[in-house]
Amino acid sequence: MIEAVRLRKHYGRTKAVDDLSFTVRPGRVTGFLGPNGAGKSTTMRMILGLDTPTGGDVKIDGKHYTEFKEPLRKVGALLDAKWVHPNRSARAHLKWLAVSNKIPASRVAEVLEIVGLSEVAHKNAGGFSLGMSQRLGIAGALLGDPEVLLFDEPVNGLDPEGIVWIRQFMHRLAGEGRTVFVSSHLLSEMAQTAQDLIVIGKGQLISQTTTEQFISDATKDHVRVRSPHAVKLREILAADATITEDAVDGALVVHGIPAEQIGEIAAEHQIVLHELSPQRGSLEEAFMQLTKESVEYHAH
Amino acid sequence: MTLLAVERIKLFSTRSPYWCSALALVLGVGLTAIIAASTDDGQLSIGVTQFGSSQLALSVVLVMAALAVTTEYRFSTIRATFLAVPNRTSALVAKTVVVAFIAGVLGEIIAFGSWGVAKLLSPASDLAINTGGEWRHVAGIGLLYGIGAVLAIAVGILVRQTAGAVAILLVWNMLLEGLIGIIPKVGTKIQAWLPFQNANNFLALPAGSDPGEGMAAGIDFKLSQWGSLAYFAGIAVALLVVALIVAKRRDA
Numbered sequence: 001m002i003e004a005v006r007l008r009k010h011y012g013r014t015k016a017v018d019d020l021s022f023t024v025r026p027g028r029v030t031g032f033l034g035p036n037g038a039g040k041s042t043t044m045r046m047i048l049g050l051d052t053p054t055g056g057d058v059k060i061d062g063k064h065y066t067e068f069k070e071p072l073r074k075v076g077a078l079l080d081a082k083w084v085h086p087n088r089s090a091r092a093h094l095k096w097l098a099v100s101n102k103i104p105a106s107r108v109a110e111v112l113e114i115v116g117l118s119e120v121a122h123k124n125a126g127g128f129s130l131g132m133s134q135r136l137g138i139a140g141a142l143l144g145d146p147e148v149l150l151f152d153e154p155v156n157g158l159d160p161e162g163i164v165w166i167r168q169f170m171h172r173l174a175g176e177g178r179t180v181f182v183s184s185h186l187l188s189e190m191a192q193t194a195q196d197l198i199v200i201g202k203g204q205l206i207s208q209t210t211t212e213q214f215i216s217d218a219t220k221d222h223v224r225v226r227s228p229h230a231v232k233l234r235e236i237l238a239a240d241a242t243i244t245e246d247a248v249d250g251a252l253v254v255h256g257i258p259a260e261q262i263g264e265i266a267a268e269h270q271i272v273l274h275e276l277s278p279q280r281g282s283l284e285e286a287f288m289q290l291t292k293e294s295v296e297y298h299a300h
Numbered sequence: 301m302t303l304l305a306v307e308r309i310k311l312f313s314t315r316s317p318y319w320c321s322a323l324a325l326v327l328g329v330g331l332t333a334i335i336a337a338s339t340d341d342g343q344l345s346i347g348v349t350q351f352g353s354s355q356l357a358l359s360v361v362l363v364m365a366a367l368a369v370t371t372e373y374r375f376s377t378i379r380a381t382f383l384a385v386p387n388r389t390s391a392l393v394a395k396t397v398v399v400a401f402i403a404g405v406l407g408e409i410i411a412f413g414s415w416g417v418a419k420l421l422s423p424a425s426d427l428a429i430n431t432g433g434e435w436r437h438v439a440g441i442g443l444l445y446g447i448g449a450v451l452a453i454a455v456g457i458l459v460r461q462t463a464g465a466v467a468i469l470l471v472w473n474m475l476l477e478g479l480i481g482i483i484p485k486v487g488t489k490i491q492a493w494l495p496f497q498n499a500n501n502f503l504a505l506p507a508g509s510d511p512g513e514g515m516a517a518g519i520d521f522k523l524s525q526w527g528s529l530a531y532f533a534g535i536a537v538a539l540l541v542v543a544l545i546v547a548k549r550r551d552a
Contacts, residue, residue: 049386050379051551066386077383083376085314092313100306100384140380 001026001179002047002148006056009042009203016042018203019056024181024196026147029174031194031211032183035291039203040183041079044152047181048077060148072101076141077150081133086126090117090136093125094143103144111139130157138169149173151182155189167193187287191215201291218287219280223259225252226275233271237262251275303385303394310377311368311398320364321406325413328357332414336421344425346434347505349418353410353441354503355474361403361445362469365452368399370462382552389544392457396540400449407445411438433506436525440503443529451495451536457543472496481518491519495535498528 002024009017017039024030034040045051047058049065058064060075068074084093094108112118115135120128125136134154141149151170155163170193174180184190190197190211197214199206207214227233230252234243241256254262259278266273311317331352336344369392372378385391415438419427429435452469459465477494481487491497501521523531 045551048383050382052549068386071386072384079379080376083380085310085371085375085377087315088310088313092309096306096309096313097380097384099302099309100381102302 002058002060002181003062004043004047004056004058007043007046007053007058008055009039009046009051010054015203017046017053020200020203020205021056022198022205022208024179024198026179027174027177028195029170029180029182029193030196030198031190032181032198032200033187033190033194033287034183034185034200034206036185038185038200038291040185040200041152042203043200044077044079044150044181044183047150048075048079070101070103070144072097072103072144072146074144074146075148075150076144076146077152078134078137078141078154079150079152081130081137084125084133084136087124089122090125090128090139091121093136094139097140097143101144107143107145111142114142115139131159131162134158134162134166138166146178148179149181151180153183153185155184155186163189187284199287199290206290218290220255221258222279223254223257223262224275224277224279225254225262225273226250227252227266227271227273229271232269233266236265236269253279303390304398306385306391307395307398310395311402314371316367316371317364317402320360320367321402324357324360324364324406325410327360328352328410329413329417331356333417333421336418339422341422342424344418344422344427346415346427346429346437349415349427350411350437350441350503353407353414354444354500357410358445358448359470359473361406362448362452362473363466365399365403365449366456366465366469367462368395369453369456370460370465373460374462379552388548388552392453392544392547396450396453399453400446403449404442404446407442408439411441431506437503437505440529444499444503444532447529447533447536448499450533450540454536454539454543457540457547488519492521493531495532497521498523499532501525502529502532 004020004022007017007020008015020039020043032040032043042051046053047060047065065071065075090112091108094111095105097103098105098108109118112121115138117132117135117139120132125133128136134157138151138154141151154166158166170180170182174195182193184193194211196209197211198208199214209217224246225233226249230250234252237243237252237254237257241254243255244253245251246253259276263273263276329352332349335348335351339348369378372381381391382388415427415429418425429438452465455468456465459468473496477491477496480494481491483490497519498521501519501523502525504525521528
């Protein structure tokens with residue numbers, strides 16, 4: 001279990017992580033979701049004791065990461081697949097990690113087998129493709145057979161086959177009762193991987209819920225309505241619905257009243273309609289809506 | 301012991317220590333060989349045999365030691381290290397011990413290698429190591445390299461990038477301390493308290509016994525020769541302590 005309480009990390013005036021509290025439960029894959037620059041990596045570095053929080057606290061099973069005597073046996077992490085010396089072989093890389101935490105040398109061959117790198121174990125890590133590097137990083141995370149696993153954007157740059165492999169792999173780890181915490185900036189990816197979601201934007205918590213709940217909240221149906229009497233229609237509908245305006249063509253976007261009923265109301269008040277189209281909310285759209293306020297760099 | 305084994309595996313599973321050691325050996329022994337070959341037989345002295353080891357090869361060893369830590373920052377393996385060993389001080393001290401030890405051994409090999417080459421190429425010269433001063437002049441190279449390595453690692457930890465650390469170490473060792481001597485009146489007084497000048501003072505052969513040895517000329521050292529070595533070591537350790545404190549407080 002990972003517990004963050006009012007975690008903060010400020011760089012001068014920039015608040016990379018701001019008053020963030022969340023809990024990651026064992027036996028489930030928990031997705032850590034947010035746009036790029038939301039503070040996901042910074043949070044993970046603080047969990048692992050690499051960065052010191054400006055304020056607040058984060059603990060793993062009640063202890064700071066730095067308090068574990070052989071931390072790799074408790075927590076496995078893949079923060080960046082490129083944290084390997086390019087002229088060092090995959091096996092040598094895992095070997096020094098194993099020795100540092102008194103992990104038996106036989107385990108090195110085991111994890112290489114698990115991630116499918118046995119054949120290239122003697123080759124220098126610098127020549128690995130991104131997918132192979134990710135696998136080596138995962139091998140390093142698994143080395144100490146840890147209860148808690150952290151992965152930062154593990155599917156970045158992977159081919160579809162690798163993505164499926166990682167997804168199934170994380171499910172298996174969680175199925176074994178481990179705590180699996182995985183970050184991503186893609187909701188569609190997380191929707192298929194994570195059972196729980198912690199969503200952040202600009203360093204602040206946006207929501208912590210199950211993925212199922214998040215999706216059903218996020219993809220509520222809505223209706224697009226265009227009318228020359230939009231203002232009047234809006235006034236009438238506003239009593240029973242939340243209404244926003246499409247930024248592109250000024251159409252009304254109505255949540256909470258089905259299309260049929262809107263048509264009947266319009267007929268009743270003799271309002272002409274140019275468009276009345278039920279829409280199914282997309283997950284990606286909902287996510288963008290949710291984090292729109294907190295995206296750091298907008299495209300214009 | 302575990303951490304020493306870790307650092308040993310890390311160091312020897314990359315190529316740069318092998319290349320640097322080979323380069324130091326070639327430069328150190330090679331320079332002596334050239335000097336010996338171009339000096340009339342019988343005219344060579346012990347002081348001359350260690351020019352290569354105490355000046356040229358020392359620089360390469362400083363670079364090797366700095367690289368041992370700056371490459372960790374360059375490839376972010378320092379983060380992997382701190383994840384495996386959250387006690388940063390122990391991890392970095394273990395690295396320092398391993399690198400300093402290797403530098404020391406390398407120093408002895410280069411020093412006696414240079415001496416051997418000189419003896420081989422100039423058999424008529426009196427190169428016998430008799431006095432304590434002569435032993436210190438040759439065998440002391442290993443101590444010099446070991447302490448130099450500590451200093452270089454400290455600079456590497458503080459600067460974190462190869463180019464910066466190497467530039468600082470080379471300019472400091474090869475230029476800065478020598479140039480300070482040019483300052484009128486106070487120059488040589490300052491030099492008496494500079495670390496690499498004291499390192500040279502430690503190696504210096506007794507005055508008059510060896511005209512070939514003129515490296516510490518004109519500086520009035522306030523310390524004995526072993527005192528100079530202790531001073532050099534003290535500065536290296538002090539710098540390392542500062543570096544360890546900074547590394548502990550800094551975000552990795």
